[in-house]
Amino acid sequence: MHAVKNKTYVRACVCVWGGRGLVPRVGSSAPPPRALEAGPPRFFAWHPQGSGFQSSRREKYGNVFKTHLLGRPLIRVTGAENVRKILMGEHHLVSTEWPRSTRMLLGPNTVANSIGDIHRNKRKVFSKIFSHEALESYLPKIQLVIQDTLRAWSSHPEAINVYQEAQKLTFRMAIRVLLGFSIPEEDLGHLFEVYQQFVENVFSLPVDLPFSGYRRGIQARQTLQKGLEKAIREKLQCTQGKDYSDALDILIESSKEHGEEMTMQELKDGTLELIFAAYATTASASTSLIMQLLKHPAVLEKLREELRAQGILHSGGCPCEGTLRLSTLSGLHYLDCVIKEVMRLFTPVSGGYRTVLQTFELDGFQIPKGWSVMYSIRDTHDTAPVFKDVNVFDPDRFGQARSEDKDGRFHYLPFGGGVRTCLGKHLAKLFLKVLAVELASTSRFELATRTFPRITLVPVLHPVDGLSVKFFGLDSNQNKILPETEAMLSATV
Numbered sequence: 001m002h003a004v005k006n007k008t009y010v011r012a013c014v015c016v017w018g019g020r021g022l023v024p025r026v027g028s029s030a031p032p033p034r035a036l037e038a039g040p041p042r043f044f045a046w047h048p049q050g051s052g053f054q055s056s057r058r059e060k061y062g063n064v065f066k067t068h069l070l071g072r073p074l075i076r077v078t079g080a081e082n083v084r085k086i087l088m089g090e091h092h093l094v095s096t097e098w099p100r101s102t103r104m105l106l107g108p109n110t111v112a113n114s115i116g117d118i119h120r121n122k123r124k125v126f127s128k129i130f131s132h133e134a135l136e137s138y139l140p141k142i143q144l145v146i147q148d149t150l151r152a153w154s155s156h157p158e159a160i161n162v163y164q165e166a167q168k169l170t171f172r173m174a175i176r177v178l179l180g181f182s183i184p185e186e187d188l189g190h191l192f193e194v195y196q197q198f199v200e201n202v203f204s205l206p207v208d209l210p211f212s213g214y215r216r217g218i219q220a221r222q223t224l225q226k227g228l229e230k231a232i233r234e235k236l237q238c239t240q241g242k243d244y245s246d247a248l249d250i251l252i253e254s255s256k257e258h259g260e261e262m263t264m265q266e267l268k269d270g271t272l273e274l275i276f277a278a279y280a281t282t283a284s285a286s287t288s289l290i291m292q293l294l295k296h297p298a299v300l301e302k303l304r305e306e307l308r309a310q311g312i313l314h315s316g317g318c319p320c321e322g323t324l325r326l327s328t329l330s331g332l333h334y335l336d337c338v339i340k341e342v343m344r345l346f347t348p349v350s351g352g353y354r355t356v357l358q359t360f361e362l363d364g365f366q367i368p369k370g371w372s373v374m375y376s377i378r379d380t381h382d383t384a385p386v387f388k389d390v391n392v393f394d395p396d397r398f399g400q401a402r403s404e405d406k407d408g409r410f411h412y413l414p415f416g417g418g419v420r421t422c423l424g425k426h427l428a429k430l431f432l433k434v435l436a437v438e439l440a441s442t443s444r445f446e447l448a449t450r451t452f453p454r455i456t457l458v459p460v461l462h463p464v465d466g467l468s469v470k471f472f473g474l475d476s477n478q479n480k481i482l483p484e485t486e487a488m489l490s491a492t493v
Contacts, residue, residue: 058379064363074372075362078379080410082363086354086375087410087418091116094354096420097372101206105198105217106276107269111423121258123423128254129178129247129274130427132326137244140323141177142431145169146438154473159448161466162290166283168192173431174278179271180246181231182238194223199280203459221272228268247274277424281348282431284460287467288346289339289432292393293439294447294469299338299395303440306334313441329433337395339432340405343414344381345393348460351376352416377413378457384411444472 057065063079077086086094095115098106103113111122128134149169153160171192175181183191201217208214235248245253251270255262262270293300307313310331312324329335354373359366367373382390386407387397397404405412415422422428439445448470453463 055379055382058383062363063383064365069372069374072372074374075367077362077373077375078383079363080380080384080408083375083377083380083413084410084417085360085362086373087413087416087420089360090354090419091119093357093360094373095357097353097355099203099206099353101204101214101217102202104206105202105214105221106273107221107265109266109269110273112273120419121260123419125251125254125258125260126270126423128250130424134245134247134250135426135430136326138177138246138427139326139430139434141244142173143323143434143438145173145177146431146435147442150438150443150471151473153471154443156471159468159470162469163283163287163462163466166286166290167196167279170279170282170286170431171195171275173282174275178247178274178278178427179231180242180248181235183227183231187227191224191227194220194227195275195279198224199276199459202276224272225268228271229264232264232267232271274424277422278427280460282428284348284462285342285346285428285432286435287462288348289342289436290439290445290469291452291463291467292338292342292346293436294445295452296393299393300440302334303338303436306332307437307440312437324434324437326430329430329437332433332437333399334395335433335436337398338436339429340398340412341393341395342432344387344412345391346455346461347377347381347414350378350457352420377416380410381412381414384408386411445469446472 057067057076058078063082064075064077067074067076077083090096096112096119098112106112111119111126114122146169149165149172153165172188175183175188175191198217198220201213201220204213204217206214208218232248242249248267248271252262252267293303304313310328312328312332351374354375356367356369356371356373359369361367381387384390386404388404396402410417415425415428446469448468449465453465453467455461456464
């Protein structure tokens with residue numbers, strides 16, 4: 001069967017869902033038509049990019065079809081108008097839904113796990129962390145962390161695994177800059193390893209048995225919480241020598257302003273959620289950015305031309321002294337186009353999940369109360385009619401001459417939409433812009449393998465081998481400093 005729009009019924013598959021029969025559209029007297037098409041049941045809803053699995057199902061069954069996730073009925077939704085209805089229906093048509101393992105491991109006090117008025121109040125508290133003033137204060141620290149990291153990458157004698165190193169970079173940024181923790185390097189390295197174990201199991205089956213992924217996730221969470229509590233207590237006791245307010249400072253002060261002083265458990269859950277939000281998706285996008293600059297040297301050179309025009313990069317190639325400011329970055333229009341195109345074509349997360357609160361109609365079908373819905377960001381980007389040549393990396397599509405994203409806000413939604421739009425989207429874009437500026441200004445890099453790796457979507461989009469790249473330092477004319485030259489320079493100091 002093929003999906004047929006404007007049907008008046010959704011047939012629940014008797015052999016799978018216990019014979020719920022037909023779900024009529026309210027007020028309809030039409031006879032039962034063919035059912036909403038059912039794709040093959042799947043254990044997980046993520047698949048390697050390149051297999052074409054999801055796109056083939058979409059082509060076969062349409063933009064709204066039913067499938068399975070962990071044995072439960074799931075409606076998969078694609079398309080700007082359909083996704084708009086899901087995202088704008090939060091709290092009355094649908095409610096956010098994370099897998100049970102994710103809810104338990106992230107903790108009950110997080111923004112992600114809250115609903116209704118509690119969710120609205122928590123967003124108000126957390127929103128100040130990502131205000132314009134806060135971002136301006138983070139910017140110099142972010143730039144320093146990125147500069148130090150690129151110097152370390154360039155001094156490494158061998159190629160590096162970009163995705164692994166990007167994870168370390170975003171974790172360091174979250175701990176050092178966003179939260180302002182002064183954790184010794186050795187302890188930070190151990191905390192990173194524990195955190196990786198936590199992230200690897202955050203979407204595991206919720207089966208609490210010895211050696212299960214869920215049990216490993218619980219153990220990692222307990223270790224992390226002990227480390228975070230120690231860091232929080234030390235930070236609260238030592239307030240001298242600070243030159244900016246970090247996210248934890250703002251979180252504590254903002255909660256007081258709203259008359260709800262946070263408990264230690266709420267602070268631990270809040271900091272863990274901030275690290276979780278800043279870590280995997282930003283590392284994914286950073287890796288995609290580097291891969292696309294490698295694939296498209298003309299884009300990198302055009303970016304350098306913009307930096308020269310804005311006085312950030314001298315005509316001779318040497319980066320100008322001083323730190324970046326938000327006003328400087330906002331004037332880099334081509335840079336903004338590059339970041340937008342990376343996020344369009346390589347959105348870190350596939351989509352999001354919701355539970356249906358009341359039966360409603362979507363694209364001509366009824367979506368039954370109690371069922372789960374997954375809206376697909378990636379499929380919506382891939383099928384958006386506003387984008388020309390959707391599979392081509394083309395930053396100019398977002399330039400003033402074309403502005404392909406101006407028609408309809410839900411054709412482009414790398415950070416979601418509605419009341420659950422990603423709170424940290426401006427911080428993520430800021431980080432990516434600074435990384436791009438530093439890559440274009442201070443680095444030369446080349447692919448260390450014969451071909452580019454294929455991409456997987458699990459648990460976020462990333463290259464299967466991590467992307468092996470050799471970085472080089474630059475002299476004052478932006479020429480590569482080879483290892484032998486570096487050795488000679490260090491010997492003369």
